[in-house]
Amino acid sequence: MPDRARRRIPDATVSRLPVYLRILGEQSDEGVESISSERLAELAGVNAAKVRKDLSYLGSYGTRGVGYDVDFLVYQIRRELGLTHDWPVVIVGAGNLGQALAGYGGFGERGFPVAGIVDVDASKVGTVMGGVRVRHIDELPQIVASKRVNIGVLATPPSAAQEAAELLVAAGVTSILNFAPVVLTVPRAIEVRKVDLAVELQILSYHEQRRAGGAVHMVPGVGGGQGGSTRTAKA
Amino acid sequence: MPDRARRRIPDATVSRLPVYLRILGEQSDEGVESISSERLAELAGVNAAKVRKDLSYLGSYGTRGVGYDVDFLVYQIRRELGLTHDWPVVIVGAGNLGQALAGYGGFGERGFPVAGIVDVDASKVGTVMGGVRVRHIDELPQIVASKRVNIGVLATPPSAAQEAAELLVAAGVTSILNFAPVVLTVPRAIEVRKVDLAVELQILSYHEQRRAGGAVHMVPGVGGGQGGSTRTAKA
DNA sequence: CGGGCTTTGTGAACGTGTGCACGAGTGCCT
């Protein structure tokens, strides 16, 4: 086995690997054993050269003239993404969003079991969401320590987010997925990713506004290009 | 008034404008009338030069030696993003996520009122979520037409997402916010944005795995860099 | 009214990401 992939993988590639991984898993389930960069690119909605370049960061695992072994590639990507074992997560905030996240079974299935949900609101403590009992935020350190949690999910109202982030960091969490529309200030070493629904909608709004010529919005029924080619939406 | 901003704004800038907008709104509420690029950059967690360049795409609305007028900047950004009027959205899928999105008041407040929620499941039709009654997906065209909806939110299971997207497009929707972990195929003219929680977690997993040296995960209590400087997390 | 201080707006350099084009390796068929 050669010197494998200790070089840094570009961010853009890292963000696409999960997409390839999902598609490859589906293909594997359908009994596909080998796949070309062209086909994978089509399914992922990207350029074939990009697929090859992305995969080349993992090592030269393709076979020229043939393509890539699906299962082997699944293994390699999972390995590179650190998905060879589970990463338990703790959710902070048992409001609307926290509930939905806990109830969304997809987490556990994909290797991110919910190790706990915490909230400051005593009236929420003890209720069960998605099979997990809500505990008080004071128990955060114990949960993180006992369940070996590295990843925290912030689902609090904006006003509580910074404080909650600090509690997560103090408890030993090193990565945070932040749903609150707030810019967090955390130690350098902490990895933060942000998901902001309002931002996404406002970006769509920009394009709608632009489409409409910067004035009134479109007349329903005319919008949407029924005629014409289809494409695979870019991520 | 000069020839204002009919030039295209870079994607990277568009995705930051909503962040500036939120911060400026907060500053305005606090009575701040003027703000420098340096201060705004600090609050947004970005470089000051980037702020200035971003804002320069809107026009030269700053005053040298002084800064930017907060309220005026709010107005200009809202204008450029098309936020001078509401954009009603329709949610497809009344499951866990659909419910949470409907119940999350932030949508309406930020100019994206929920014009309707639809689902295929007859047993869900008629129930009320977040003040909006769930209707059958067959009614989608009427909802889109009567409420002048341009933006659709996909909150279905993955298996139903492509079909749902096609129904949205057929109904006249021209922008889609997709929460399903699926690559959508839609007409070129349709703007799609994707939010994939599993992808975000897997990206965090990559960094955790890398941090741990590619082997076992960290020992709790050691992780997290208590010592050292803090930073403002980058988006 | 002039000099100095502050902050913007932007040209230029740099770094990252994308896509083409093609050499190189592999399997298959005759």
Added chain:
DNA sequence: AGGCACTCGTGCACACGTTCACAAAGCCCG
């Protein structure tokens, strides 16, 4: 065994985004 068709891996050029650095522009104060 040899040739052919196919597909990977990657060098290179280009586009996009970020950051620096500085001239231009405005305010304030003496």
